[in-house]
Amino acid sequence: MTISLPSFHNGEPISLASVPLLSIREFREEIIAAAGAGATLTALFGTPAESGRVRLFSVLGDPVAGGLAALSAEVDDAYPCLTVECPQAHWFEREIAEQWRIEPQGHPWLKPIRFQAPYRPPGRTWARLPGVTDFFAVRGPEVHEVAVGPVHAGIIEPGHFRFQCHGERVFHLEISLGYQHRGIEPALVGGPGKRTIHMIETLSGDTSIGHATAYCEAMEGLGGVAVPARAQALRAVALELERLANHTGDLAALAGDVGYLPTAAYCGRIRGDFLNLTAAICGSRFGRGMVRPGGVLFDVDPRLAADLTRRLDNALKDLEDAGRLMWDAPSVQARFQDTGAITAETCAALGLVGPAARACGVERDIRQDFPSGFFRFAQIPISRWSTGDVFARAWVRWLEIQRSGVFVREQLASLPHGAIQTPVGAPRPDHLVVVLTEGWRGAIAHVAITDPNGRFARYKVIDPSFRNWIGLAIAMREQQISDFPLCNKSFNLSYCGHDL
């Protein structure tokens, strides 16, 4: 780095005044240099500046040292894009262009990502009809185009997929989203309010615990309180149960997509067993109402802990059986292996996260790199594989299931004593806090910026899907179009978490 940036930790609030305000030239140089040296572009977004300009904020993460750095620059209507030199920025810059009507000049793929109204008046930058954009097209003999969605064949969220095919072979897939856009970010401004936590829990409703934990750690950082250890442990248990349920559901879906029905049927049921463990703790299968600023709302007494452990062991035993069938079936392996492969270099350049990144051999896990909450005291080993294909993405989930299972059992047997809640003070004014958690899909990033009254001037949510949709598009290149459902399930990304 050319300028030394002050470093801070996951969840540690810093005063807004301490965030360097650089020229756009310095801002770009810093980000490009840091990304070139292995930093992750944790966040890049705009906020309104007093001058009527837009202040771009960037958060860089150093996964080796575990430190974060923030920097900013003010821009008018255009600036030279980062994407060409730092591909991790590509989706962030498209978002900035759409939200703030700023042109990242030279961006190779500048199109709307959500078809939303811009935050900065007046009017609009692009036509607002979702899915209406100039899709990349391939022309030539025997080249054809396949359009799918927004309404798909299953019980699944909406999105539009445009394939450029040569026979069965896919040259290129372009993914156009935004159908799920509910206007969450503008609704969070001026908060926190009584609806805030409910929007957070449902911004990607299968990741309620992951996002609620990130939000609560942000509030606790800004409020300057330490959460009781027992509450932190229960949050970690809930987070890993969320991972167990979703990973198991993904294995069921993958088995189903290659027509291997025994594992599909068993895992589909066992996923529900894990959801029911979460419901036994807090009454909701999706963990709604479990995590709140200051702690958790539901305790686990020794009787419940014993019951949960017994049921967890049964579910894991059934899962071991159901999974083994699939791993031992050559017909399944033939479909999984070498399908939809991504290289580690591509993965790192695009900034993919979660099991999709770990399946490429990239060692990236918030629980290890930037631990917060209970993961500072209890570690879960990182699960990796190296082939980057559908098999690797499935196998990493399988490994993570084993490790999360061990973790939950250990924590239930040794929950720290004490309270499960503590009062949280008002958020500090004019501060910025970055919180990272490892949701089941990968790194969740929340950035809260408070105004002089301690209200949210900006609350930025970055769901792992925001980073990983491009991974699916890249994985489909040179694949058979019939393998799209399989590749899609191997990522299983959130539409609403992306669209917000």
Place this chain on the structure above:
Amino acid sequence: MPSLFFTRLRQGQRTLPFPDAGPDLPERFRGLPIIDQSLCPSGCDACVEACPTDAIASDDSLAIDLGRCLFCSECSNACPQGAIQFSRQYQLAASRRADLVLKTGQSLQLAHRLADDLHRILGRSLKLRQVSAGGCNGCEADINVLNTVVFDLGRFGIQFVASPRHADGLLVTGPVTRNMSLALEKTYAAVPHPKIVIAVGACAIAGGPFREHPEVLNGAGAILAVDLFIPGCPPHPITILDGLLRLIGKIASPAAAHGEAP
């Protein structure tokens, strides 16, 4: 192959006996909220203020709109007297939007069977096209789960189909975003007559946590006539199944009793 066989034996028969036997719900399950007006201190609006979706009104007595309710328990936690409690009643589906506004001492009028002419056509074979229009994947996931061996939806003659042209109706989730409204309208238009619409979850009924955002239409009712409302955030799968079975007459709904708690 032998391992397939033995695994099949070990995994066993897992389909719930519902509706012949009641479901096994978690102890902390939050079902139908019950208001005890006698415990409600006059002049206190703690529950009204705590509710994130303005589901509670306190004009002359308390009333809860189950269509807006997230079953989050902010109200019962806020009440100093415990005048609102969440019961374990999982049956929540209603045929009319107005039936979901639950006043003190009133039991919930559960959904009635389809009208005779529709029931004759759809009662034994109901094919539904699901459309998520801003849903968070909570409702979608707990609808999907009805297809697992645990609930085995197919045994009731209900099936989710891929094409609206093969469907008898739509099952809508999500607050209906402006970006999905055209797709929802087109999907509805593609369903042959006669057709029904089912709204599942607080979002599809009234906008849920996104109510009144300019980007959403506050639910399916804004553009479609809804025949069945299934409240919850998300509703438990058994609540959804119960609603569907009432609609096709496989569970009978008694007329609601007035003046006594359900």
